[in-house]
Amino acid sequence: MATQTSWEPERVLVTGGSGFIGRAVVGAFRRRAMAVTVADREPPVDEIDGVTYLKGDLNDPGIRDAAVAPGTVGIVHLAARTSVLQSVEHPSETYADNVAVTQELLELARARGVDRFLLASTNAVVGDIGAATITEDLPLRPLTPYGATKAACEMLLSGYAGAYGMTTCALRFTNVYGPGMAHKDSFVARMMRAVLSGDGVRVYGDGEQRRDLVHVDDVVAGTLRAWDSGYTGRAIIGSGHSVSVLEMIATVRRVTGRPLPEEHVPAPGGEMPAVVVDVSRSAETIGHRSSIPLAEGLATTWRYFLEQEEGLL
Structure with a gap:
């Protein structure tokens, strides 16, 4: 266990803490009065006290060494190369950014007595199971280098x-959306x-085709x-609760009160x-329950x- 002096708050390392999900997670830990270290290739949009x-x-190695600072009691590892297409084009770089970095952080954590490690993972580790329901106990059968690195x-862990x-936990996020995603290229951001x-x-x-959308506030709550x-x-x-792409579009039209034309094009391969995910086991193991309707x-x-x-933000 990492040593902690009586006058210092516990510290958590959040890798990728300048990103969409990372900023929300960092804010949540600060509201708990925990000290936070953020390690990210990108500078913060707005620095948090x-x-x-x-x-x-x-x-x-120097960045990793500084990131796992004295007083760190846990790591939330969100940083990764997440593009499936880029992973196919650059598998070696995806391995280095995802697998090698995770291994080095785990080893630093072990050496320094940091005994809590959370990882942002993906349901892509189980591959394509058609319209069947994804559960945590399905075999790992990734179909892309990205999915393979997360597996x-x-x-x-x-x-x-x-x-x-x-204590290590892999959190398999579905499609995360919500405030803070202005620069994302996900379907929700494109619709907005x-x-x-x-x-x-x-x-x-x-x-x-159906997708499971989860609000960033529910992701933060689940992480905590x-x-x-x-x-x-x-x-x-x-x-x-999975919804079709057409249902997403109809809901966006309803909540914005504006038109949103759609152009149907052939689906790409893959x-x-x-x-479709089953979150009942997550409710039992970590107490995760999504509370924000689409x-x-x-x-x-x-x-x-x-x-x-x-220009108000």
């Missing part, structure tokens, strides 16, 4: 938990930008519950027919995009 920012690449990271007694500009969105095939629970294993962080979550996202457009 009480946060130490390290701008640099976690492949650099490898999950196995590293399991190994360090088994050999050294560390299209509504603002009066343009339309491209829809693959008939638009009946995993942190508090002391659970070692895997947990799916999603809404547990387009998943459905992402319409309410999209309304908060729309207000955020409007404020961005008006």
Whole structure:
């Protein structure tokens, strides 16, 4: 266990803490009066009081050494190369950024007595199971280098938990959306930008493919519950309610009160027919329960995009 003097707050390292999910997680830990170190290639959009920012690449041993500072009691590892397409084009770089960095952080944590480690993972580790429901106990059968790196990271966490007694949890996020995602290229962000500009969105095939969308506030709550629970294993962080692309578009039209034209184009190879997750086990293991319905979550996202457009943020 990392030593802690009586007058110093506990410290958590959040890698990727300048990103969309990372900023929200950092804010939540600060509201707990914990000290936070952020390690990220990108500078923060807005610095938060009480946060130490390290701008640099976690492949650099010096950055890793500074990131796992004295007093650190846990690591929330969100930093990763997440593009599936880029992972196919650059598998070696994806391995270095995802697997090698995770291994080095785990080893630093072990050496310095940091016994809590949370990893942002993905349901892509199980591959394409059609329209069947994804659960934590499905075999790992990734179909891309990105999915394979996350599967490898999950196995590293399991190994360090088994050999050294560390508390390690892989959080498999579904499609995260919400305020703060202005620069993301996800479908929700594209819809919001299209509504603002009066343009339309491209829809693959008939638009009946289903996705699980989870609001960033629910992701943060799930991350904190995993942190508090002391659970070692895997947990799916999603809404547990999948909707079709056409339903997403209809909901955006309703909450914005504006048109959103759609253009149907052929689906690319490998387009998943459905992402349907079962979150009941996560409710048992870490207490995760999604509380924000899609319409309410999209309304908060729309207000955020409007404020961005008006220059109020």
